[in-house]
Amino acid sequence: MNSLMSNMGLAFAILGAALAACLAGAGSAVGVGVAGQAAAGITTEDPNKFSKALILQLLPGTQGIYGLIIAFFCLNQVGLVGGTPADLSLAKGVMYFCACLPMAIAGLVSAMYQGKASVASISMIAKRPDQFGKAMIFPAMVETYAILALLISLLALIGVGGANI
Amino acid sequence: MAVLRMRRVSICALKKDQKPILEALQRQGMVEITNLDSQDSVFQKEDLGESRSQADRNAGLGLQALEVLATYAPAKTSMLDTFVGRQALTTQEFQSKEGQIQQSEEIARRLTELSRFIAEGKGELVKLTSQTDALSPWMALDLPMNFPGTRSTAAFIGSFGEELTLEGIYSKVAQAAPELEAVHADLISVSKDQTCVFFLVPKKDSSRMEEALRSIGFIRPSNLSSATPKEQAEALHQKMIGVEDSIQKAVDEITALSSHKADLEFLVDYYRLKEERYENAGRMLQSKRTFLLSGYIPERDAPALEKALTSRFDLSIEFAEPSEEEDVPVAIHNNKFAAPLEGVLESYSLPSKGEIDPTSMMSIFYYALFGLMLSDFGYGAILALGTGFLLLKYKNMDDSWRKNLTMFFYCGISTSFWGIVFSSYFGDVVTVVSRTFFGQEIVIPPAWFTPLDDPMRLMVFCMAVGVIHLFTGLGIQLYQHLKAGRYYDAFAKVIVWYMLVGGLIIYGLSTDLLLGILQVNFRVPASIGTIFAWIALVGAIGIVLTGGDSKNPAVRFAQGLYELYNVTGYLSDILSYSRLLALGLATGVIGSVVNQMGSMGGGGPLGAILFIVVFLFGHTLNFGIEVLGAYVHCNRLQYVEFFGKFYEGGGRKFQPFAAHTKYYKFEEDIHHE
Numbered sequence: 001m002n003s004l005m006s007n008m009g010l011a012f013a014i015l016g017a018a019l020a021a022c023l024a025g026a027g028s029a030v031g032v033g034v035a036g037q038a039a040a041g042i043t044t045e046d047p048n049k050f051s052k053a054l055i056l057q058l059l060p061g062t063q064g065i066y067g068l069i070i071a072f073f074c075l076n077q078v079g080l081v082g083g084t085p086a087d088l089s090l091a092k093g094v095m096y097f098c099a100c101l102p103m104a105i106a107g108l109v110s111a112m113y114q115g116k117a118s119v120a121s122i123s124m125i126a127k128r129p130d131q132f133g134k135a136m137i138f139p140a141m142v143e144t145y146a147i148l149a150l151l152i153s154l155l156a157l158i159g160v161g162g163a164n165i
Numbered sequence: 166m167a168v169l170r171m172r173r174v175s176i177c178a179l180k181k182d183q184k185p186i187l188e189a190l191q192r193q194g195m196v197e198i199t200n201l202d203s204q205d206s207v208f209q210k211e212d213l214g215e216s217r218s219q220a221d222r223n224a225g226l227g228l229q230a231l232e233v234l235a236t237y238a239p240a241k242t243s244m245l246d247t248f249v250g251r252q253a254l255t256t257q258e259f260q261s262k263e264g265q266i267q268q269s270e271e272i273a274r275r276l277t278e279l280s281r282f283i284a285e286g287k288g289e290l291v292k293l294t295s296q297t298d299a300l301s302p303w304m305a306l307d308l309p310m311n312f313p314g315t316r317s318t319a320a321f322i323g324s325f326g327e328e329l330t331l332e333g334i335y336s337k338v339a340q341a342a343p344e345l346e347a348v349h350a351d352l353i354s355v356s357k358d359q360t361c362v363f364f365l366v367p368k369k370d371s372s373r374m375e376e377a378l379r380s381i382g383f384i385r386p387s388n389l390s391s392a393t394p395k396e397q398a399e400a401l402h403q404k405m406i407g408v409e410d411s412i413q414k415a416v417d418e419i420t421a422l423s424s425h426k427a428d429l430e431f432l433v434d435y436y437r438l439k440e441e442r443y444e445n446a447g448r449m450l451q452s453k454r455t456f457l458l459s460g461y462i463p464e465r466d467a468p469a470l471e472k473a474l475t476s477r478f479d480l481s482i483e484f485a486e487p488s489e490e491e492d493v494p495v496a497i498h499n500n501k502f503a504a505p506l507e508g509v510l511e512s513y514s515l516p517s518k519g520e521i522d523p524t525s526m527m528s529i530f531y532y533a534l535f536g537l538m539l540s541d542f543g544y545g546a547i548l549a550l551g552t553g554f555l556l557l558k559y560k561n562m563d564d565s566w567r568k569n570l571t572m573f574f575y576c577g578i579s580t581s582f583w584g585i586v587f588s589s590y591f592g593d594v595v596t597v598v599s600r601t602f603f604g605q606e607i608v609i610p611p612a613w614f615t616p617l618d619d620p621m622r623l624m625v626f627c628m629a630v631g632v633i634h635l636f637t638g639l640g641i642q643l644y645q646h647l648k649a650g651r652y653y654d655a656f657a658k659v660i661v662w663y664m665l666v667g668g669l670i671i672y673g674l675s676t677d678l679l680l681g682i683l684q685v686n687f688r689v690p691a692s693i694g695t696i697f698a699w700i701a702l703v704g705a706i707g708i709v710l711t712g713g714d715s716k717n718p719a720v721r722f723a724q725g726l727y728e729l730y731n732v733t734g735y736l737s738d739i740l741s742y743s744r745l746l747a748l749g750l751a752t753g754v755i756g757s758v759v760n761q762m763g764s765m766g767g768g769g770p771l772g773a774i775l776f777i778v779v780f781l782f783g784h785t786l787n788f789g790i791e792v793l794g795a796y797v798h799c800n801r802l803q804y805v806e807f808f809g810k811f812y813e814g815g816g817r818k819f820q821p822f823a824a825h826t827k828y829y830k831f832e833e834d835i836h837h838e
Contacts, residue, residue, distance in 0.1 A: 058790075154620065
């Protein structure tokens with residue numbers, strides 16, 4: 001029991017990292033998946049649109065990467081990557097957990113909706129291939145919120161790492 | 166760096182010169198011919214629809230023939246072919262090729278004929294194969310299918326639609342016609358859903374047998390040939406060989422004709438040119454002996470056109486200022502540094518009437534922001550070297566490709582610069598390699614600071630960049646207002662915002678609150694802060710007073726208050742630049758993850774191999790994703806934050822009547838540098 005309590009902090013930190021990687025990754029998988037279906041559709045009609053469709057398909061994929069960054073960063077901070085885990089207090093562990101949440105949640109939702117925006121943009125270039133620049137912007141607007149979440153998670157992780165609790 | 170001034174050009178010339186004049190205009194590609202529709206009894210439009218669709222058909226024929234070549238005699242292609250560009254032709258080469266156009270058409274026709282022939286042959290083969298398949302259950306029969314029997318016997322050849330044994334067949338026949346005694350049956354073949362049988366009965370029982378067989382579902386074959394199945398199969402086989410031979414011959418002929426690929430490409434281009442000429446000729450007015458055309462030309466090209474035309478033809482050419490209500494097309498021209506971004510501007514929108522071309526202002530920020538987001542020396546070097554190599558190797562590259570690659574070349578240089586500033590070399594590859602393989606940690610010191618050690622500092626820097634970017638955008642709006650003499654707008658739409666936002670920022674820098682959040686060691690003295698707070702207040706009042714446009718003072722005041730609410734827009738605009746930090750950190754962190762994973766194998770030779778594999782794979786992936794991200798978000802910052810401050814766009818692109826060819830270009834093409 002005692003060893004469980006003393007490791008609780010570390011467990012929370014890992015849970016946070018896992019959630020960031022899982023949820024953001026899952027969101028990206030959904031987003032890239034639906035965009036991929038649309039991209040395959042227009043590539044059937046016109047194989048020349050492959051590269052444009054591919055770029056649009058990839059746009060919702062970044063959340064997974066951001067989640068990975070946060071997960072890795074968190075694991076690195078608590079010493080789990082290639083070293084001995086730090087002795088983490090419960091409070092600090094929970095802080096790490098909370099720091100990971102923005103990326104996990106915003107990553108999940110934004111990637112799914114960015115995927116939908118990508119689908120719409122892909123059908124846009126099916127009809128107006130010359131409007132690729134604009135088509136790219138619509139999904140990118142959604143990504144803004146994932147980036148903001150990434151930023152807050154990163155800053156929070158750095159801050160928690162420096163806190164002496 | 167500007168929108169080119171357009172002039173309206175009108176040309177009146179003799180009809181006998183129409184073709185050469187059109188050809189000259191097309192080669193020079195300077196004039197966009199507009200539709201003239203003031204027809205009268207003298208000047209009429211000519212209906213060229215028929216000639217035009219004829220040219221279109223011929224070009225289509227050429228394309229079809231090229232497709233045939235690509236199917237049956239594919240040329241070796243590589244990914245880099247995209248960059249090769251169109252081949253240049255001199256006038257003489259053009260004329261000699263033009264002389265062979267009939268021949269090329271014949272070849273194109275022959276190629277499409279051959280491909281049709283092959284398609285028919287393949288259909289024939291399918292038919293023959295299915296006929297052979299239908300014969301296969303009968304192969305064991307060594308009599309013709311229509312064998313009626315001998316002098317004293319009658320034969321019945323046919324099948325049941327089920328799987329049967331010999332006993333089964335005998336019992337079936339016995340049940341149907343118990344009175345028949347001398348029935349002989351031979352199984353020819355049995356399969357799951359068909360049993361082929363040969364019956365022999367005495368001639369006298371022939372009709373009884375026939376009835377009996379009909380009642381138990383015996384089916385005569387449809388193919389009653391007088392040859393044995395084997396002979397038939399052999400005949401079919403011979404036929405198939407014949408068809409295959411003729412297909413092969415056709416393919417060989419296509420392969421032999423593939424040496425004419427260049428002629429076919431010329432054919433396509435030739436008719437595309439012709440089609441475009443007809444299209445434009447259809448916009449002109451024609452009288453009995455003269456024709457009249459009108460269009461737009463960039464002012465700088467006007468003298469060259471006048472000289473080129475008047476030296477060769479008897480014609481009247483006039484240039485005039487387009488009138489106010491005309492929908493004048495827009496062309497922009499920039500120096501070599503900014504021109505690569507014209508495509509980025511164009512995919513947003515070209516400047517409308519009275520707007521300035523923001524490309525050159527945008528270019529500086531574009532390269533800087535892109536570099537900040539990617540910010541890695543190694544990635545920047547790859548980007549710059551890769552695009553630089555392509556640009557040097559393929560001099561003849563298409564213009565749009567050249568622009569795109571040049572843009573990434575400059576972006577790469579900027580990326581490398583920021584990589585040095587923030588000490589990022591493929592993430593932290595130098596540190597990791599030196600520690601893992603040489604046992605001594607070498608850290609390249611950053612030219613400024615390491616973002617991971619002090620992210621707040623970079624965030625403040627990014628937002629400062631953002632403020633400069635936004636204020637530049639506002640500045641352009643100010644310039645446009647002043648240039649057009651709209652002094653009130655200059656004050657009400659720009660100056661007050663400068664006062665409010667700028668004042669608030671400087672005032673904020675004197676307060677503990679903002680300084681505490683930003684963690685910067687830079688404090689504006691309280692007295693100056695107070696002055697700027699007053700400036701901000703004046704700006705705010707100015708916005709409330711000037712923001713509304715209603716006649717009713719109360720409504721106007723409310724509109725002004727609403728306008729003031731837009732200050733939150735500035736806050737979100739500035740915060741939006743934090744993506745520079747986030748994407749910059751992302752590049753570095755993923756790069757470090759890759760390096761760390763690579764170094765997990767330790768320092769031995771195996772570790773080195775692991776490191777190289779992981780390094781190549783991981784950094785390629787990261788490079789691809791981050792370049793895409795930097796490109797997309799750089800465009801976003803330009804389109805949404807920057808353009809949002811001053812730019813509307815909506816101009817119609819100048820599309821001159823020119824040689825819009827696919828495979829060749831002409832030496833006389835005038836390059837706009």
